[in-house]
Amino acid sequence: MSKTAFLTKDKAEEIAKRWPTPFHIYDEKGIRDNARAVKEAFAWNPGFREYFAVKATPNPFIMQLMNEFDFGFDCSSDAELVLADAVLPSESEYNDGSLPGGGRGGRIMFSSNETPAAEYERAARLGAIINLDDITHIDFLEKIIGPAFPETMSCRFNPGGTFTMSNGIMDNPGDSKYGMTREQLFEAFRRLKDHGVKHFGIHAFLASNTVTNDYYPVLASRLFDLAVSAHRELGIHIAFINLSGGVGIPYRPDAEPNDIYAIGEGVRREYERVLIPEGMGDTAIYAEMGRFMLAPYGALVTRAVHEKHIYKEYIGVDACAANLMRPAMYGAYHHITVLGKEGAPADHIYDVVGSLCENNDKFAIDRQLPEIEKGDLIYIHDTGAHGFSMGYNYNGRLLSAELLLKEDGTVQEIRRAQTLRDYFATFDGTPYGEKLLDCISR
Numbered sequence: 131m132s133k134t135a136f137l138t139k140d141k142a143e144e145i146a147k148r149w150p151t152p153f154h155i156y157d158e159k160g161i162r163d164n165a166r167a168v169k170e171a172f173a174w175n176p177g178f179r180e181y182f183a184v185k186a187t188p189n190p191f192i193m194q195l196m197n198e199f200d201f202g203f204d205c206s207s208d209a210e211l212v213l214a215d216a217v218l219p220s221e222s223e224y225n226d227g228s229l230p231g232g233g234r235g236g237r238i239m240f241s242s243n244e245t246p247a248a249e250y251e252r253a254a255r256l257g258a259i260i261n262l263d264d265i266t267h268i269d270f271l272e273k274i275i276g277p278a279f280p281e282t283m284s285c286r287f288n289p290g291g292t293f294t295m296s297n298g299i300m301d302n303p304g305d306s307k308y309g310m311t312r313e314q315l316f317e318a319f320r321r322l323k324d325h326g327v328k329h330f331g332i333h334a335f336l337a338s339n340t341v342t343n344d345y346y347p348v349l350a351s352r353l354f355d356l357a358v359s360a361h362r363e364l365g366i367h368i369a370f371i372n373l374s375g376g377v378g379i380p381y382r383p384d385a386e387p388n389d390i391y392a393i394g395e396g397v398r399r400e401y402e403r404v405l406i407p408e409g410m411g412d413t414a415i416y417a418e419m420g421r422f423m424l425a426p427y428g429a430l431v432t433r434a435v436h437e438k439h440i441y442k443e444y445i446g447v448d449a450c451a452a453n454l455m456r457p458a459m460y461g462a463y464h465h466i467t468v469l470g471k472e473g474a475p476a477d478h479i480y481d482v483v484g485s486l487c488e489n490n491d492k493f494a495i496d497r498q499l500p501e502i503e504k505g506d507l508i509y510i511h512d513t514g515a516h517g518f519s520m521g522y523n524y525n526g527r528l529l530s531a532e533l534l535l536k537e538d539g540t541v542q543e544i545r546r547a548q549t550l551r552d553y554f555a556t557f558d559g560t561p562y563g564e565k566l567l568d569c570i571s572r
C-alpha cells in the first residue's frame with residue numbers, strides 16, 4: 131500500500147533550488163476540489179457553512195481559498211480573529227449584493243475556551259458569532275460588552291461520559307475541558323434569552339480524527355435531539371447546529387478515506403428524521419473542519435543529510451519536530467515517500483530523525499522504506515493541517531517557508547522561512563538586541 135505524492139522528484143528539486151529544504155508545500159487543486167466536495171455534500175441544507183478551523187493552517191493565502199466557497203473561519207485566539215478580519219471581503223460586498231448575504235461577522239465563529247477579555251472584545255467588535263464554552267462566561271462577557279448581547283449566540287455542549295458509536299468508544303468527553311453540561315446549557319440559553327439573544331446555536335466536538343462516515347451523523351442525531359428539547363422546553367429558535375471538527379483523514383496508506391458525500395447524506399437522514407417533523411427545517415448545519423480541509427493537501431519536504439549505523443539504522447533529515455510536531459507529540463504516523471524511489475522495494479528499515487536534542491524527534495520509527503542515500507528528498511505526507519501551525523523554536527530551530535503549488539504548476543511563496551533575525555527580534559530594546567544581530571553576520 132502506498133500514498134501518492136503531489137510532487138515528483140524533478141519538481142521538488144526544481145523548487146528546492148529556490149527554496150532550500152525543509153519547506154511545507156500545499157496543493158491548491160487538491161484544496162479546491164475537496165472544498166467543492168464539502169459544499170456539494172451539504173448542499174441539501176441551504177444554511178450550511180463550513181467555518182475553516184484557522185488553527186489547522188493559519189495562513190491568509192490558504193484562508194483566501196476558503197473565501198472562494200463562501201466558507202467562514204473558526205477562530206479561538208486573537209491572532210486567528212485578526213487573520214479572519216484580514217482575509218474576509220469588506221462588509222459592503224456582503225451588503226450590496228456582490229457576495230451572498232448574511233453579513234461579514236456571520237463568517238466568523240469564535241469557538242474559544244479560557245478566553246481573555248480582550249479577545250471577546252475583538253470578536254464582538256467584528257460581529258463574530260460567539261460560541262460560549264462555559265456558563266460562567268455569560269457574566270464575564272457582560273462585563274466586557276454590556277448587558278445587550280448579539281442576536282445570535284451559541285453554546286458548547288459536553289455530554290460527559292464516553293462517546294460511543296456502534297464500532298466502540300470514540301472518545302472521552304467526560305475527561306475533556308470543553309463545553310457545558312446539559313443542565314448548564316439549558317440554563318445558559320434561558321439567561322442568554324434575557325440578554326436579548328434571539329437565535330441560538332449548539333456546538334459540540336466529541337471525537338478527533340474520526341475515520342468513519344458515521345461520526346457526524348451520530349453526533350448530529352444527538353445534537354438534533356438536544357435542539358428539539360431546547361426548542362420545546364424553552365421556546366427558543368435554534369438557528370444552527372455546529373458539528374465542529376473531528377472529521378479525520380487516513381494517515382496510514384491502508385486506511386479507508388472518509389466519503390464526505392456519505393457523511394453529508396448521513397447528516398441529512400438524521401435531519402429529516404429528527405428536525406423536520408418538529409418544524410425545525412430552517413436549522414442550518416455548520417462545520418468547523420480543519421484537518422479534513424487541509425491535511426492531505428500539504429507535505430513537508432526535507433532532505434536526507436546524514437546516515438548513521440549504530441544499534442539501529444538512522445536517516446537524519448534537515449527538518450525536525452519544530453517543523454512537524456505530531457509524530458513527537460502524539461506518536462502520530464505520517465507516511466513517507468522517498469521522491470524518485472516510488473517504485474523501489476521497501477527493503478530497508480529506518481528511523482527517520484530530526485536534529486533536536488530530544489529523542490522523540492523522529493518522523494518515523496522502524497519504517498520500511500527503499501534504501502535512502504544522502505541527498506534524497508523525503509516527502510512527508512499529510513502535513514497540511516496541524517503541521518506548520520504547531521511549529522516551535524526549540525533548540526533555536528527555525529520555522530520553514532510555506533509554499534503553494536498553484537493549479538497552473540507554478541509555485542508561490544506564501545510565507546518566507548523564519549530567520550535568525552526573526553528569532554532574536556524579541557530581544558529588541560535590550561542590550562542584546564543589536565549585539566545578537568551583529569553576531570549573526572560575524
Ligand SMILES: *Cc1c(COP(=O)(O)O)cnc(C)c1O
Nearest residue numbers: 183241374375376418419420421
Ligand atoms: C481544533 C478545532 C477544530 C478543528 O478540528 P479538526 O480535527 O482539525 O477538524 C474545530 N473546532 C474547534 C473548536 C477546534 O478546537
